[in-house]
Amino acid sequence: MTDQGLTPPQTVPALSATSLNKTFTVRENGLGKPARYVHAVSDFSFDLPVGSTLGIVGESGCGKSTTARLLMHLVKPDSGQIRLSGEPVSRAKRDLKQFRRKVQMVFQDSSASLNPRLTIEQSITFAPMVHGVSLRAARETAWRLLDRVGLDPARFTGRYPHELSGGQRQRVNIARALALNPRVVIFDEAVSALDKSVEAQVLNLLNELKAEFGLSYIFISHDLNVVRYISDHVLVMYLGQVVEQGPVDQVYATPRHPYTRALLASMPSPDPEQRTMAAPITGDPPSPIDLPPGCRFAPRCAFAESICDTMPYELRHGETRVRCHMADPKLGHSKAEVIQ
């Protein structure tokens, strides 16, 4: 037997990131005040297995949207690497254009993400035509996709965005994202603005499309129920850092990071028996400009001790990864058993 036979088959993730960092510079005024930095995303790593959905949750301002823009290469990371099907993505023009065929995005604001002067058909055919598809083929794709997302092409292709409802517009945006036949679709709060019944329809549509087109999803949301419903893996962000990530069932059943617990405790549950008794979260997240030197959650954490003034690493805990000193008893946190 060779070595190869012994190693388990490695599956290449559809999209992965290693140690992404992004800092924005804030200049308060031009009068000699030193520039300050907003740590939008720090040491951000994940793998997105083919055919799965990764949910990203966190409070507003925690860097979820910056993460999406980093993954889309709409902003340039300061350091770190993004891999598409195992291949590093360079920022060379031609590579980026190819990358953009494979990774598409659906935005939160369904009306701002459609050009008000273009018909629905023109909006959907735009991207394929940028990539050299003929008008005729692009139109055919647009009609097929509109039909697939549940909008009658004969009625909708010639319309303008303001004549559609929010749910219809978001369906158009989904069709638009699929027009390039991508491998990965990033949804940045894509269903947050829809009302609940429409949201449910769109979520089911997304699940169908994922299976049908062999897609992988990154699903950014502040709605923990939605993330639980649609995701296979979940990633919890706090102030630009991943504090916990793992299979969605495990994270929701046994959250290990105090922040994840607080988040889940704040989640409205239909069943009163399910209520988690966790440390209530107090105060606002500190400004991402003046970050605490150690654990970023320490100022709001009920379990904070002196060791929390040092930056915790991501610790493996079975299939989940937790960035907390309590995750490893050897680190000397007195309450380490709390999260076991």
Place this chain on the structure above:
Amino acid sequence: MTVSENALSAQPTRSQGYWSNVWRKLLRDRVSVACMIVLAVIILSAIFAPLLTSYDPAIGSVVQRLKPPLTDGYILGTDELGRDMLTRLLYGGRMSLIMGILPVLLALLIGGTLGTVAGFVGGWTNTIIMRATDVVFAFPSILLAVAIAGALGSGLLNALIALTVVLIPPMVRVTESATTQVRSLDFVEAARASGAGGLTIIRVHILGNILAPIVVYATSLLSVAIIMSAGLSFIGLGTKPPTPEWGLMLNTLRSAIYSQPLIAALPGVFIFAVSLSFNLLSDGLRSAMDMS
């Protein structure tokens, strides 16, 4: 699942486009319609002046000087050299309108391009273009136009250059702010995320959305430009006699202000009518385009 050929060739329910909506709204506004009629009459009669009058605008008869309006053969009277006023006003409209409209079109082209680039590219490019614009902006426009035309020497081309230079900065500003607004919208981001290049994005996604404010602004600039070009001719920096031009006619008829005030005021009436019409039309356009 493929869409059948029939479905593709069938004409889908096509909604009213933005511009046809604007046009319909404009036609419902009485003031705008009145302005468009006034402008159409003046512009068409200037173009077809030779068909409307048999006089030569440059040749007069000394015995027929400063006849009041409605004199035999001279509907609007004659000027200080005995030339038919109506003829001179019609022919003069050609020069006045050209000198009012052409600088605005040139400023729209140059200023619009600079503003779009500044707004879309941002960063240093924006800073350089906008600060350079501010320098020109710091001077009162009519003074600057006089100064430039004076420095270049009198003449039509120089007056044209002076007016264009003066009109570029406001055009850059309006375009830049409109572009900056549109650029930050998600559909531009989405276009970028689908791999479209800058020029394609500007052509497909930016221009259509900034055109409305730019057209409104350019229309209001037309009323300013008409007055400024007449002003330049009035002080002798534009058209040269005997070419008829409204501003120049105002100047040469100054001496007649006491003997024939009606005649002396006629070119001013035309300047006023055209300028006001453009101004009101721009207001009408603004409200017609203001729909989301």
